[in-house]
Amino acid sequence: MQNFLMALIFMLLTGCSALNSKENEIYFMSEQIIKGVSLSLKGPSTLPLSVVLRESPDYDGSRNLFTVSLKNESSRTIKLPLDELRRNVVLVYRNSFTGAEIIDNRTPPSKLDGSIEKLGPGETKAFQVVFAYPEVIASQKGRAEAFTFCVKWDANWLRTSAYSPNAYDWNESFLLCQEIRIVER
Numbered sequence: 001m002q003n004f005l006m007a008l009i010f011m012l013l014t015g016c017s018a019l020n021s022k023e024n025e026i027y028f029m030s031e032q033i034i035k036g037v038s039l040s041l042k043g044p045s046t047l048p049l050s051v052v053l054r055e056s057p058d059y060d061g062s063r064n065l066f067t068v069s070l071k072n073e074s075s076r077t078i079k080l081p082l083d084e085l086r087r088n089v090v091l092v093y094r095n096s097f098t099g100a101e102i103i104d105n106r107t108p109p110s111k112l113d114g115s116i117e118k119l120g121p122g123e124t125k126a127f128q129v130v131f132a133y134p135e136v137i138a139s140q141k142g143r144a145e146a147f148t149f150c151v152k153w154d155a156n157w158l159r160t161s162a163y164s165p166n167a168y169d170w171n172e173s174f175l176l177c178q179e180i181r182i183v184e185r
Contacts, residue, residue: 034172036074037119041151041176042067043131049144049182052133064131068151068176071124080170081163082117085153086127092150093134096179100137114162119170131180144184150177 031040043066050058068089072078091104119125131149138145155173 030176030178032174032176033073034174035170036072036076037078037080037170037172038069038071038073039174039176040067040069040071041178042069043149043178043180045179046181046183047131049133049184052131052182053135054133061130065128066131066149066151066178067126067128069124069126070119072119072121075121077121078119078170079116079168080119081115081158081168082125082127083113083115084158084162088153088157089129090152091129091132092148092152092175092177093137094148094150095134095137095139096146096148098137098139100139102134102137104132112159112162114164114167116163116167133182145182147180147182148177149180150175152176 031038033039044063047063048058050056051060051063053059068086070080070082087107089107092101093104094101117125129151134147152175153173155171158171
């Protein structure tokens with residue numbers, strides 16, 4: 001039994017090729033409901049190092065995309081500043097082993113036009129964010145690594161001067177996180 005556990009731990013840490021094939025990628029989702037809106041973060045829980053390193057010939061940006069979804073779980077239409085949420089969320093990367101953390105707030109500025117989107121009952125809107133391998137906090141340079149990847153929005157970041165009074169009725173802070181394992185190929 002002890003040998004089996006040691007072998008399993010070794011495979012997980014070194015990235016057994018059977019566990020790392022694109023067909024076997026596991027998708028993990030972080031969810032929460034805030035004032036009638038279900039928020040979720042969905043993306044791969046395991047990515048090969050060669051796919052996340054931008055300088056790698058195997059880099060594949062499409063496999064580094066994560067989807068943030070907002071679904072109206074209430075029975076009324078909700079008005080929200082979706083463009084500003086989409087453009088101004090902050091990405092947080094935390095090394096699961098060392099606790100080192102970096103915050104990426106390099107996002108394009110929103111249009112500042114006060115645009116609001118309506119989310120009808122049961123309707124879902126989504127946007128994507130890119131996981132950028134945080135090499136600066138990697139403890140095992142070029143090796144298997146585990147990170148916590150978060151998408152964060154703080155309601156106080158909304159530039160309220162761009163919106164007419166009562167233009168929106170949903171602007172809530174949220175933090176959606178998921179563990180990502182970077183494995184060697």
